[in-house]
Amino acid sequence: MKIAVASGKGGTGKTTVSLALALTAPGKVSLLDCDVEEPNGDIFLHLENIKEENVFVPVPHVDEQKCIRCGKCSEICQFNAIVFFKTPPMIFKELCHSCGGCSKVCPSSAIIEKDHKIGVVIAGNDKNIEFFQGKMDVGVAMAPPVIKKVLSKINDADFNVIDAPPGTSCSMISAVKDSDYTIIVTEPTPFGFNDMKIAVETVKKLSVDFGIIINKADTDYLETEKYCQDNKIEILMKIPNDVNIAKAYSKGTPLTEAMPEYKTKFVQLWSRINDKMGKK
Amino acid sequence: MKLAVTTTGKDMGAPFESRFGRAPGFIVYDLDNETFEAIDNSMNLNAVQGAGIQAAMNIVKSGATALITGHCGPKAFQVLSQAGIQIYNTEAQTVAQAIEFFVAGKLAPLQSPDVGGHW
Numbered sequence: 001m002k003i004a005v006a007s008g009k010g011g012t013g014k015t016t017v018s019l020a021l022a023l024t025a026p027g028k029v030s031l032l033d034c035d036v037e038e039p040n041g042d043i044f045l046h047l048e049n050i051k052e053e054n055v056f057v058p059v060p061h062v063d064e065q066k067c068i069r070c071g072k073c074s075e076i077c078q079f080n081a082i083v084f085f086k087t088p089p090m091i092f093k094e095l096c097h098s099c100g101g102c103s104k105v106c107p108s109s110a111i112i113e114k115d116h117k118i119g120v121v122i123a124g125n126d127k128n129i130e131f132f133q134g135k136m137d138v139g140v141a142m143a144p145p146v147i148k149k150v151l152s153k154i155n156d157a158d159f160n161v162i163d164a165p166p167g168t169s170c171s172m173i174s175a176v177k178d179s180d181y182t183i184i185v186t187e188p189t190p191f192g193f194n195d196m197k198i199a200v201e202t203v204k205k206l207s208v209d210f211g212i213i214i215n216k217a218d219t220d221y222l223e224t225e226k227y228c229q230d231n232k233i234e235i236l237m238k239i240p241n242d243v244n245i246a247k248a249y250s251k252g253t254p255l256t257e258a259m260p261e262y263k264t265k266f267v268q269l270w271s272r273i274n275d276k277m278g279k280k
Numbered sequence: 281m282k283l284a285v286t287t288t289g290k291d292m293g294a295p296f297e298s299r300f301g302r303a304p305g306f307i308v309y310d311l312d313n314e315t316f317e318a319i320d321n322s323m324n325l326n327a328v329q330g331a332g333i334q335a336a337m338n339i340v341k342s343g344a345t346a347l348i349t350g351h352c353g354p355k356a357f358q359v360l361s362q363a364g365i366q367i368y369n370t371e372a373q374t375v376a377q378a379i380e381f382f383v384a385g386k387l388a389p390l391q392s393p394d395v396g397g398h399w
């Protein structure tokens with residue numbers, strides 16, 4: 001089973017919820033930290049057997065001897081990554097989306113694709129949690145290839161918790177689209193509510209079943225709940241705006257360890273999601 | 281020689297635009313014949329990425345050998361330098377004024393990008 005934890009707005013509690021899920025899973029579990037621009041799941045775990053694997057994408061290189069200066073590679077590139085004006089083409093590999101179009105249209109086979117490192121996947125384990133974390137290299141703009149590499153570590157027989165990146169762009173979609181269930185973590189503020197609605201629309205389009213966790217829940221801002229009721233969206237849990245939760249987080253202590261009553265709540269959440277999946 | 285100037289308009293009196301990659305257009309002025317041509321760059325206003333690179337290619341295609349703009353980032357600078365195009369920056373009000381500054385020798389060529397990408 002694959003559960004993704006997404007949010008829309010950043011800083012609503014994706015990592016808090018992901019860790020709580022991983023620490024209360026009803027069996028063997030993998031936690032996949034796909035927030036590759038700023039991953040932090042490792043801070044809360046005591047990882048052992050840490051291994052690092054490079055992530056590469058293919059980018060074009062020009063053989064200047066073979067190049068006939070036709071410019072076809074530059075014409076086909078939709079990402080402005082190849083510049084051509086009579087001299088051999090200039091390649092901006094950080095803009096390349098690795099589609100391979102340039103090497104396909106090159107009439108003189110002057111373009112060869114070479115591996116370009118864009119990040120790493122760090123693997124380790126904390127007792128029965130298998131942890132995988134994607135980390136983009138500094139200056140790299142494209143997250144999806146790193147996320148895909150992290151998700152390639154999923155073992156379908158186990159429970160998998162995917163800590164998604166914030167937002168609703170390609171990165172979030174890469175992390176969420178193949179999940180069996182997505183939890184959208186939000187906070188009851190106008191900003192949190194606005195981004196939650198966009199996340200809800202995105203997850204609906206991806207045809208992924210989902211529910212909401214309202215974090216920092218005890219404010220008088222009621223739009224979030226009203227929206228969920230009006231649209232028949234399930235609110236799975238409300239986590240109060242408790243300073244003790246923030247204190248534990250700042251020390252790198254997971255919620256379920258700092259406040260054991262949450263252990264029960266998350267165990268119940270697992271069985272609720274299990275039931276939902278069973279009915280399908 | 282031909283001189284390209286970034287602008288939001290289509291003639292010599294049009295406002296000078298300080299952005300390069302996402303400038304709506306360019307006036308390419310022919311110093312020898314005192315004629316000009318308006319070049320559209322609007323396709324790059326909403327480019328997801330690489331606006332500076334694409335705009336630089338538009339300058340190369342126009343035949344201009346010098347560019348007057350407000351700022352120039354690293355990728356555009358690389359392309360323009362490779363193509364042998366000199367870049368000058370100024371804070372002129374109009375296209376005509378920018379050209380006036382150039383002709384009067386008030387502008388010095390940029391030796392390196394003056395802003396980072398996505399400034």
